[in-house]
Amino acid sequence: MNVNDQDNTDYYAIGPYLSTIRGLDLPTTAEHRQYIINQLLIAIKDYYVHLPIKRAAFTIDPVQELTLLLNKQDSDYEGLSFFQQLLSIINRLRDxxxxxxxxxxxxxxxxxxxxxxxxxxxxxxxxxxxxxxLYGYKNDALEPGTTLTHWNGVPIDSYLARNLASTSQGSNIFAAKELALANLTIRPLAYSIPPDEDWVTLSCITPSGKPQTWVFPWKYFAQPIQTDTSNQSTKGQAHALTNGLDSRMLHVNKCKRNFFQRKDSPLKKADLYQDLTPVDDYLLYGTLTTASGKVGYLRFYSFEVGNLSAFIRKIVSVLKQLPQDRLIVDIRGNPGGLIPAGESLAQLLCQHPISTSPVAFRNTSSTAKLGKLNGFTLWERSLDLANVTGEVFSQHFSLTDVASLTDYRYPGKTALIIDALCYSTCDFLSADFKDNKIGPIVGTSGRTGAGGANVWPFDTLVQFAMQAGDSRLAPLPFGMGLNIAMRRSIRTEQSAGLPVEDLGVEPDYIHHLTYDDLLYRNVDLLNFTADLLKQSSP
Known part of the structure; x- marks a missing residue:
């Protein structure tokens, strides 16, 4: 699918039906299955940083589940059913x-x-x-603003809470439901099994109050999984070692931005959004004209940037162009990216030096070997002392050197807007923002998504494990992928030592989204936040 503003093709009308590929499968041998399970067992048992917490919080044991699966000879676990079983085990980590x-x-x-x-x-x-x-979708009778009451005959709120939330990987109740909704109509099949039904029946009420029923067949398109390709040559191991990202949500967000359009009302309620400027795929910035006057605005869609220094230079340049008294930083729906990018942004918004959220390995004999490699020597001593101290985790050290940043600091008041889809790098940023008292945090949910870790691609773990002398790990077959949380983060200052994983960061103020927020580009939310900053200004 390749959509742009001038393309009037009805891609849904011509798109292939999902039902036509339900018979696709990938036959696997017993040797294939044992190899894959063994790789997952090593990664989870010996390297996965959150294993003790997940076992305690959710009364699960992925190591035992994988071990039992390893010993199964049942043919029911061949092909797609085998991979579905793996998904089920990993998804129960809620990570x-x-x-x-x-x-x-x-x-x-x-x-x-x-x-x-x-x-x-x-x-x-x-x-x-x-x-x-969807861009070009030829159905004028279906109006934006139409209220959905039932999904396949089930009240929509119940369907989200009971059917989808349990598989959404949300680590708290706020994230579970928001993720279920975010993935309701767009489902990357790399991360989840296909929907059970071939079509969806929706019961709706139009803005004028008329009942309607719509039937939508599930269709599919090919969209290769990839992260931001800008400055790709600068990425690699170094990027992976400081990354914090929900890759599935990044993929969903890109589909939404590229393929779906909002039909703005002629009532001009969105005038406060005039003259905003996009920067690649990660930022929208400019000056908002709110009910409380002009205010600077930064909307970060991700922190998946290729070059940290270039990112910092760009943000400094942008901040200097905005009003210098009030600024709104909006990170709702942001799946994360480069952790030092988010934490450097926090320092640019604060006049005094900030403390950043440090990270630690889980103490195992395998991670102790990693501590002897270049890049991990800060953690070496505590990893080596694990048998003496009995500590579950190594010492915690920051991934971000904010002391080396440019001298520029934004001089005005700043508010941060979050929701339960903010994840990973956004959790680091939100924790730093709150713990260092940079400004008020406004939430449209009760907390952030609670992704408290630095995540590595499996290939990166394999490379470092081999360098450390662990030859058990090897690449996965069939083009499979695995990301794994390797180093966990904790809070600082008055919240020092509290984990971010599963807890997240709570806002100072709650603004529940309104009907006008959804149809007129967050008009009430932004006016609320701008007024909050005006009242807190000297």
């Missing part, structure tokens, strides 16, 4: 860092229906509306 990507043919396929659904609060009750349609 969006630690994920499997399935092999071809599913790896590059995305199942979808041609609408996006978002929710707002009507008093104490959530309401779900169709907010966007």
């Amino acid at each position: 969006r860092h630690t994920v499997i990507t399935l092999p071809l043919p599913w790896k590059n396929l995305v199942a979808y229906i041609p609408i996006l659904i978002e929710h707002y609060m009507d008093g104490a009750s959530p309401k779900y509306i169709i907010s966007k349609k």
Whole structure:
């Protein structure tokens, strides 16, 4: 699928049906299955940083589950059913860092229906509306703003909470439901099994109050999984060692931005968004004209940038162009990226030196060997002393050197906007923002997504393990992928020592999204935050 503003093709009408590929499979031998399970067992048992916490918090034991699966000879676990079983075990970790990507043919396929659904609060009750349609989708009778009441005959709120939230990998109740909604109509098949149904029946009420029923067949398109390709030559091991990313959400977000459009109302409620400037795929910035006056605005869609120094230079340049008294930094829906990018941003917004969230390995005999490699020597002493101290984790050290940043600091007041889809690098940024008292945090959810770790691709772990003398790990077959949380983060200052994983960061103020927020580009949320900054200004 390749969509742009001038393309009027109805891609949904011509798109292939998901039902036509349900018979696709990948036959595996017993040797294949044993090899894959053994690799996962080593990675989870000997390297996965959150294993003790996940066992305690969710009463699960992925090591035992993988061991039992290793010993199964049942033919029911061949092909796709085998990979579905692996997904089930890994998904129960509720860790969006630690994920499997399935092999071809599913790896590059995305199942979808041609609408996006978002929710707002009507008093104490959530309401779900169709907010966007696929570019070129030829159905004028389906209006943005239409309220969705049922999904396949199930009340939509119950469907999200009971059917999808349990498989969403959300580590807290806020993240679980928000992830279920975010993946409701766009489902990358690299990370999840195909929907059970071949079509979806939606019961709706139009903005004028008329009941409607729509039937949408699930269709699919090929969209290879990839992260940001800008400055790709600068990426590699060094990038992986400081990365914090929900790769599945990054993929979903790119599909939404590239293929879906919002039909703005002629009521001009979105005028505060005039003259905003995009920067690649990661930033939108400019000056908002709010009910409380002009305010600078940065909307970060991700921190998946190729070059940290270039990122910092660009942000400094952007900040100097904005109003210097008030600034809104909006990271809702941001799946993360380069951890030093988020933490450097926090320092640029603060006049005094900040403390950044440090990270640690889990103490095992395998990670102790990593501590002797260049790049990890800070952790070596505590890893070597694990048998004496009995500590579960090594010492914690920061991944970000904020002391070496440019002298520029934003001089005005800053507010941060978060939600439960903010993850990983955004958790680092939010924790640093709150712990260093940089400014108020406004949340449209009760906390961030709670991704407290530095995540490595499996290939990176294999390379370092081999350098450290662990020859047990080797690349996965069939083009499979695995990301694994390797170093966990903790909070600083008055929250020093508290983990971020599963807890996240709580906002100072809650603003529940409104109907106008969904259809008129966050007009109430941004006016609320701008007014909050105005009242807190000297």
